[in-house]
Amino acid sequence: xxxDLLLYHYKNSTADISLSVLKVLGIPFDLISVDSxxxxxxxxxxxxxxxxxxxxxxxxxGTPIFESAAITIYLGETFGEKLGxxxxxxxxxxxxxxxxxxxxxxxxxxxxxxxMSPSDENAAGLNGSLKILEDELGSKNxxxxxxxxxxxxxxxxxxxxxQYSNVDLSSYKKLANYHKACLEKIPEDTNMGSEKKNKGTxxxxxxxxxxxxxxxxxxxxxxxxxxxxxxxxVPVTIPHEHGVEFTxxxxxxxxxxxxxxxxxxxxxxxxxxxWEWDGFATVVFALSEIDGKTRxxxxxxxxxxxxxxxxxxxxxxxxxxxxxxAAYLKKNAPAPFCWVDIQVKDANRAETFYKNIFNWxxxxxxKENERFFTAGSAPSSFGGYLTEDPxxxxxxxxxxxxxxxxxxxxxxxxxxxxxxxxxxDDGRICAIKDPEGNVIGLHSRKKPAPDLALYxxxxSTADISLEVLKVLGxxxDLKTVDFKGGETKxxxxxxxxxxxxxxxxxxxGTRIFESAAITIYLGExxGVEKGLFPSLGPKRAEAMxxxxxxxxxxxxxxxxxxxxxxxxxxxxxxxxxxxxxxxxxxxxxxLGxxxxxxxxxxxxxxxxxxxxVVDFAKMKKIPTWMEQCQKNVPE
Numbered sequence: 001x002x003x004d005l006l007l008y009h010y011k012n013s014t015a016d017i018s019l020s021v022l023k024v025l026g027i028p029f030d031l032i033s034v035d036s037x038x039x040x041x042x043x044x045x046x047x048x049x050x051x052x053x054x055x056x057x058x059x060x061x062g063t064p065i066f067e068s069a070a071i072t073i074y075l076g077e078t079f080g081e082k083l084g085x086x087x088x089x090x091x092x093x094x095x096x097x098x099x100x101x102x103x104x105x106x107x108x109x110x111x112x113x114x115x116m117s118p119s120d121e122n123a124a125g126l127n128g129s130l131k132i133l134e135d136e137l138g139s140k141n142x143x144x145x146x147x148x149x150x151x152x153x154x155x156x157x158x159x160x161x162x163q164y165s166n167v168d169l170s171s172y173k174k175l176a177n178y179h180k181a182c183l184e185k186i187p188e189d190t191n192m193g194s195e196k197k198n199k200g201t202x203x204x205x206x207x208x209x210x211x212x213x214x215x216x217x218x219x220x221x222x223x224x225x226x227x228x229x230x231x232x233x234v235p236v237t238i239p240h241e242h243g244v245e246f247t248x249x250x251x252x253x254x255x256x257x258x259x260x261x262x263x264x265x266x267x268x269x270x271x272x273x274x275w276e277w278d279g280f281a282t283v284v285f286a287l288s289e290i291d292g293k294t295r296x297x298x299x300x301x302x303x304x305x306x307x308x309x310x311x312x313x314x315x316x317x318x319x320x321x322x323x324x325x326a327a328y329l330k331k332n333a334p335a336p337f338c339w340v341d342i343q344v345k346d347a348n349r350a351e352t353f354y355k356n357i358f359n360w361x362x363x364x365x366x367k368e369n370e371r372f373f374t375a376g377s378a379p380s381s382f383g384g385y386l387t388e389d390p391x392x393x394x395x396x397x398x399x400x401x402x403x404x405x406x407x408x409x410x411x412x413x414x415x416x417x418x419x420x421x422x423x424x425d426d427g428r429i430c431a432i433k434d435p436e437g438n439v440i441g442l443h444s445r446k447k448p449a450p451d452l453a454l455y456x457x458x459x460s461t462a463d464i465s466l467e468v469l470k471v472l473g474x475x476x477d478l479k480t481v482d483f484k485g486g487e488t489k490x491x492x493x494x495x496x497x498x499x500x501x502x503x504x505x506x507x508x509g510t511r512i513f514e515s516a517a518i519t520i521y522l523g524e525x526x527g528v529e530k531g532l533f534p535s536l537g538p539k540r541a542e543a544m545x546x547x548x549x550x551x552x553x554x555x556x557x558x559x560x561x562x563x564x565x566x567x568x569x570x571x572x573x574x575x576x577x578x579x580x581x582x583x584x585x586x587x588x589x590x591l592g593x594x595x596x597x598x599x600x601x602x603x604x605x606x607x608x609x610x611x612x613v614v615d616f617a618k619m620k621k622i623p624t625w626m627e628q629c630q631k632n633v634p635e
Contacts, residue, residue, distance in 0.1 A: 004060060004061045005022070005027065005028065005029035005030065005058065005059070005060050006029065006030045006032055006058070006059040006060075007019060007022060007029055007030070007031055007032065007056060007057070007058055008032045008034050008046075008049075008050075008055050008056065008057040008058075008059075009031055009032065009033060009034065009055055009056060010033060010034050010035065010036055010055060013036075013055050013056070014054075014055065014056060014068045014104075014108070015055040015056035015057075015068070016157055016160070017056070017068040017071075017072065017153075017154055017157040017158065018056040018058060018068055018071045018072065018075075019031070019056075020153050020154075020156070020157040020186050021071070021072050021075050021076075021150055021153050021154060021157075022075065023186050023187055023188075024085065024150065024153045024185060024186055024187070025075060025079050025080060025083065025085065025150075025311075026083075026187070026311050027079055034046070034055065036055075041053045041054065041055070049064040050064060050066045051579045051582065051583075052066060052549075052553060052576075052579065054066065056068050056071055058071045058074070058075075060074075060078075060538070060541065061538065062538075063538040063541050063542065064545075065541045065542075065544070065545045066545050066549065067104075067544075067545050067548040067549050067552055067553070068104060068154075069100050069101050069103070069104045069105075069154075069516070069548045069552070070541070070544035070545040070547070070548040070549070072100050072150060072153075072154045073096075073097060073100055073520065073544055073548075074540065074541045074544050075150070076096065076149075076150045077536055077540070078536065080149070080150045082315040082318055083311045083314065083315055084147070084207065084314065084318075085148075085149050085150050086149060086150050086151075087144065087149070089524055089525065090525075091507055091508050091509070091510035092144060092510070093521065093524065094505075094507060094510050094512040094517070094521045095143075095144055095151075095510060095512070096144060096149065096150075096151045097512065097514075097517035097518075097520050097521050098511075098512045098513050098514050098517040098518075098521075099143050099151050099154075099155060100151055100154050100155075100517070101514040101516045101517040101548065101551070102499075102513065102514050102517070103154055103155045103158050104158070104548075104552055105514060105516075105551060105552060105556070106129055106499065106514075107126075107129045107130075107133070107155075107158055107159075108158045108161070109556070110122070110125045110126040110128075110129050111126060111158070111161045111162055111164075111165050112161070113125070113126075114126045114165040114166070114167065115161070115164045115165050118165075118166055123165070123166065123167055126162075126165060126167050127167060130162070130167070130169070130172050130175060131172070132498045132499065133155070133172075133175050133178075134172045134174050134175045135498065136498070137174045137175065137178055138174075141178075141181070142178070142181075142182075143155065148181075148182070148185050152178075152182045152185070153182065153185070153186065155182070156178075156179055156182030156183055156186075159175075159179045159182075204299065204300065204301050204302070204303070204310075205299070205300040205303055205310040205311075205313045205314050206297070206298070206299050206300075206314075207297075207298045207314045207317070207318070208295060208296070208297055208298070209295075209296045209298060209318075209322045209326075210290075210293055210294065210295050210296075211293060211294040211296065211325065211326055211329055212293055212326070212329060212330060213293070213294055213329040214289060214292055214293070214294060215287040215288065215289050215294045217294075217329065218287055218294040218296065218325075218329070219287060221325060221328065221329065281300050281301060281302040281303045281304075282300070282301045282302060283298075283299070283300050283301075284297075284298075284299045284301070285297075285298055286299075296322075298314075298317065298322075300313055341384055341385050341386075341387050341389075342384060342385070342386050342387070342434075342436075342438055342440075343387060343388070343389065343390055343436070343438060344369070344370075344386045344387065344388065344436045344438070345388075345436050345437075346369070346436065347365070347368075347369045347370055347371050347386050349435055349436070350371075350386050350434065350435070350436050351371055351373075351386065353412055353413065353414065353434055353435055354373065354434075356408070356412045357405065357408055357409060357412060357414070358397060358399075360373045360374065361373060361374050362386075365385060365386065365387070367388065369388055370385065370386055370387050370388060371385070371386040372384075372385055372386075373385070373386065397440060397441070397442055397443070398442075398443050398444070399442055399443070399444050400444065401444070402420060402428055402430065402442060402444035403420075405442060405444075406430070406432070406442075409432045413435045414432050414433060414434050414435065415432065415433040416430065416431075416432055416433075417431045417432060417433050417439060418430050418431040428443070428444050429441055429442065429443050429444075430442050450474075450475040450476050450477050451507060451508050452469070452474060452475070452476035452477065452505065452506070452507050453476065453477040453478075453479055453505070453506045453507075454466060454469060454476055454477070454478055454479065454503060454504070454505055455479045455481050455493075455496070455497070455502050455503065455504040455505075455506075456478060456479065456480060456481065456502055456503060457480060457481045457482070457483045457502055460483070460502050460503070461501075461502065461503060461515045461555075462502035462503035462504075462515070463603055463607075464503070464515040464518075464519065464599075464600055464603040464604065465503040465505060465515055465518045465519065465522075466478070466503075467599050467600075467602075467603050467633055468518070468519050468522055468523075468596055468599050468600060469522065470633055470634050471532065471596065471599050471632060471633055471634070472522060472526050472527060472530065472532065472596070473530075473634070474522075474526050481493070481502055483502070488500045488501060488502065496511050497511065497513045499513060501513065503515050503518055505518045505521070505522075507521075507525070514551075515551060515600070516547050516548050516550070516551045516552075516600070519547050519596055519599075519600045520543075520544060520547055522596070523543065523595075523596045527595070527596050531593075532594075532595050532596050533595060533596050533597075534591065534595070539591055542590075542591055542597075543591060543595065543596075543597045546583075546590055546597050546600075546601055547597055547600050547601070550600055550601040550604045551604070553576050553579075554576045554577070554580065554601070554604055554605075554608070555604050555607070555608075557569070557572050557573045557576050558573045558576070558607075558608050558611055558613050558614070560572075560573075561573040561613045562611045562613050570613060573608075573613050573614055574613075574614055574615075577605075577608065577614045577619060577622070580601070580605070580622060581619050581620055581621050581622050584621035584622065584625050585620075585621060588625070588628060589625065589628070589629075594628070594629070594632050598625070598629045598632070599629065599632070599633065602625070602626055602629035602630070605622065605626060606626070609626075
């Protein structure tokens with residue numbers, strides 16, 4: 001085995017989903033075929049990686065990840081985003097999460113229910129899910145819009161199983177055409193086993209990038225890239241000097257003969273240090289204006305290699321050039337430079353105070369007890385002077401979190417001298433006194449109305465999402481749904497959630513259903529900065545697998561046992577709880593420190609306890625863990 005990605009798989013299992021995703025990504029991985037009938041999944045070595053004794057199992061750099069939905073999301077975030085196959089953090093990521101989780105929890109469950117127990121009732125349930133997909137596609141080519149993504153790979157792999165269900169997929173015209181189009185996107189040739197370097201062929205790579213600035217600004221950024229490099233800290237990528245050889249990305253790439261003409265740039269010769277072919281490719285950037293924004297068509301001609309190299313080239317340019325450019329253009333909006341003088345008695349004391357409160361940068365002044373200061377990153381829009389001389393101006397400093405800043409002022413020796421008051425249509429002001437006795441004004445925009453709404457009713461899976469929002473402490477509107485009165489079945493509600501269920505989270509107009517998808521989305525959007533959700537990496541993988549496992553394995557298994565009362569289903573439910581109990585061995589929480597993973601899974605376990613399917617007295621770690629989790633949820 002040569003790769004840091006391993007997929008444990010056998011045919012006609014949910015591991016086919018993960019295999020399809022890896023094929024589409026085109027990244028190297030080792031495929032390990034397991035024989036379930038021979039007991040490969042029940043060996044101690046395999047159970048140490050996946051205590052559920054199931055496939056798929058993905059191991060990335062030693063971190064085991066189970067549950068196909070968690071694997072798709074993890075691969076999408078880790079590899080797919082850079083390749084344009086998975087949306088970046090934001091509302092569209094929420095769309096992706098909901099369909100990936102829904103595909104496994106809803107559609108796959110209904111397919112296999114009909115396969116294992118064919119009936120008119122089960123067929124009707126499956127047809128209902130297929131109609132939801134048919135309606136969602138509407139005039140779109142793919143689920144997230146016009147572009148294919150790993151969401152489509154995931155859903156198409158599940159749709160493959162419809163053929164075993166006696167339900168006719170071809171009766172859904174849009175869905176059948178969509179399924180066919182998705183399957184055509186899955187390559188047969190992959191990087192399984194080792195990376196394939198197709199030395200004998202040359203390929204062309206293309207991409208389109210939209211910048212939120214007019215072409216003239218984007219073009220000037222290209223030709224004034226030294227300024228961009230100084231701001232961003234990344235190497236110069238496209239210089240304006242013609243005919244000069246230069247390198248970027250730590251000496252990895254070599255460029256020659258750069259030509260710049262109006263709205264077009266041509267790098268006539270371009271190569272990478274690790275290309276075995278000792279030649280050069282050509283890169284062309286063509287700029288055009290659409291609604292005040294710049295659409296850049298980016299093309300590389302004559303790259304040595306195959307599909308994997310094509311995707312890698314686009315990924316390198318996206319990550320090292322276009323993403324920093326977009327950030328620069330966004331932050332580099334022109335702003336008037338503001339200068340204020342602040343009278344001080346002790347410059348050292350004043351410098352310490354303002355560093356703590358506003359994070360200003362200081363330089364020596366013209367006198368020993370004076371300082372120059374600037375605020376913000378380049379280009380700075382605010383600065384001034386700490387001076388011993390009297391000044392008559394009371395400066396106002398803009399802050400984002402007015403209440404939080406006032407608390408910080410008081411903790412660092414300052415004083416709040418006036419209450420918060422409205423200022424203009426959308427502003428608020430107040431005044432503070434620094435340790436020097438100066439009165440400084442603070443200005444902030446009004447807190448926006450919550451752009452998060454949770455549709456909920458008590459004793460439903462929406463309780464999970466409510467707990468997560470409480471722990472995050474972000475503002476949201478709670479919309480109580482009259483379930484018994486049939487509100488979830490009304491056309492208005494079904495327009496928001498075609499499943500007619502809760503929870504439903506609406507964020508900036510984007511509708512997200514499935515509690516596991518909601519928890520992951522909220523974690524990524526708000527939890528990382530608060531230390532309640534891991535950033536991208538192995539711990540993020542751990543988080544995803546337990547969140548999805550909580551719904552797919554634990555909740556579904558206990559629900560089935562509660563309904564059937566069969567010994568076999570009860571044993572499976574107990575096994576799931578034993579897996580959770582063992583996962584807590586030697587740890588206070590599932591990831592070590594408390595996180596939204598604990599919030600999510602504990603909410604499910606609270607419901608499990610109410611069902612009385614599992615004897616909690618036999619659990620070693622879970623009762624104490626539950627008590628600790630509850631302490632972290634505000635009333």
